Amino acid sequence: MNIVILSRNPNLYSTERLIKEGEKRGHNVEIIDPLKCDIIIEKEKPTIYYKDRYLDYVDAVIPRIGASITFYGCAVVRQFEMMGVFTIATSDAIQRSRDKLRSLQRLSKAGIGMPKTVFTNYSRDVEEVIEHVGGVPVIIKLLEGTQGLGVVLAETKNAAESVLEAFNGLEARVIVQEFIGEAKGADIRALIVEGQVVGAMKRQGKEGEFRSNLHRGGSADIIKLNDAELRLAMNASRVLKLPVCGVDMLQSARGPLLLEVNSTPGLEGIEKATGRNIAKSIITYIERNRLL
Numbered sequence: 001m002n003i004v005i006l007s008r009n010p011n012l013y014s015t016e017r018l019i020k021e022g023e024k025r026g027h028n029v030e031i032i033d034p035l036k037c038d039i040i041i042e043k044e045k046p047t048i049y050y051k052d053r054y055l056d057y058v059d060a061v062i063p064r065i066g067a068s069i070t071f072y073g074c075a076v077v078r079q080f081e082m083m084g085v086f087t088i089a090t091s092d093a094i095q096r097s098r099d100k101l102r103s104l105q106r107l108s109k110a111g112i113g114m115p116k117t118v119f120t121n122y123s124r125d126v127e128e129v130i131e132h133v134g135g136v137p138v139i140i141k142l143l144e145g146t147q148g149l150g151v152v153l154a155e156t157k158n159a160a161e162s163v164l165e166a167f168n169g170l171e172a173r174v175i176v177q178e179f180i181g182e183a184k185g186a187d188i189r190a191l192i193v194e195g196q197v198v199g200a201m202k203r204q205g206k207e208g209e210f211r212s213n214l215h216r217g218g219s220a221d222i223i224k225l226n227d228a229e230l231r232l233a234m235n236a237s238r239v240l241k242l243p244v245c246g247v248d249m250l251q252s253a254r255g256p257l258l259l260e261v262n263s264t265p266g267l268e269g270i271e272k273a274t275g276r277n278i279a280k281s282i283i284t285y286i287e288r289n290r291l292l
């Protein structure tokens with residue numbers, strides 16, 4: 001099979017692992033920078049031009065699209081879809097998952113537990129907003145943040161007010177969320193392939209840090225999920241139509257609460273914490289499904 005990894009950086013752990021496992025199984029795996037693709041649209045002959053050739057021989061794509069190039073990256077994935085190429089994440093699903101508000105709205109409708117969340121357009125009635133989520137402390141989050149940047153813990157009403165004012169001044173859209181103190185600075189990342197959990201880790205923020213992101217200095221350990229956690233992870237993958245994804249959740253007194261679903265989950269943390277070969281699971285998933 002000819003497999004294309006859409007990525008800007010060939011040296012990332014995840015990219016290297018996918019190439020290695022793909023080649024081990026006899027596939028030709030190529031990395032293509034989506035920003036260097038020209039999308040050619042005409043009647044009934046969609047194609048993609050890359051460097052000096054047409055990408056008309058590709059059987060499957062693995063999008064690894066960074067948040068900063070979502071628009072262009074998704075346009076390239078969509079073009080592959082139009083060409084009948086199998087993708088492990090559709091352009092629509094990637095785009096939807098990048099917006100936390102849009103995702104949470106869909107997931108709440110599907111009955112998935114989550115921290116109570118408010119989206120508001122102005123900062124005047126901060127008191128009411130804070131009341132909606134049960135009082136301070138509250139979490140304030142940029143809708144399109146990643147790696148824990150743009151996630152703020154406001155411990156007092158004054159702090160919440162200032163943060164909301166600052167984000168408003170920058171015209172940055174945010175959600176206000178109930179702070180789940182029981183999580184104690186930890187969260188769970190479940191890695192899903194083909195709709196099933198193939199590995200899970202608990203990430204613990206460093207001392208004094210409420211964010212558990214590995215990029216913020218957190219550490220990770222393998223964890224066995226209970227039934228409620230397994231169900232939540234698989235439901236989230238199904239609702240957002242992301243058969244391959246990373247589902248983040250918090251453990252709370254009222255059971256697991258969904259934080260977000262990542263359409264391009266990193267493999268390094270989860271493979272190292274669990275000892276599982278997740279790259280191989282992704283390749284075998286492609287083998288089983290591209291002919292469907």
Ligand SMILES: Nc1ncnc2c1ncn2[C@@H]1O[C@H](COP(=O)(O)OP(=O)(O)OP(=O)(O)O)[C@@H](O)[C@H]1O
Nearest residue numbers: 115139145146147148149177178179180187211212
């Ligand atoms: N409502 C909350 N209550 C308690 N802790 C929270 C809450 N929301 C987020 N956190 C903590 O902050 C971290 C970052 O939040 P979140 O995952 O929403 O942001 P992100 O920037 O999108 O991160 P990622 O890199 O995983 O995409 C979480 O992993 C969790 O540890």
Ligand SMILES: [Mg+2]
Nearest residue numbers: 145146147260
């Ligand atoms: Mg995120």
Ligand SMILES: [Mg+2]
Nearest residue numbers: 148248259260
């Ligand atoms: Mg997260």
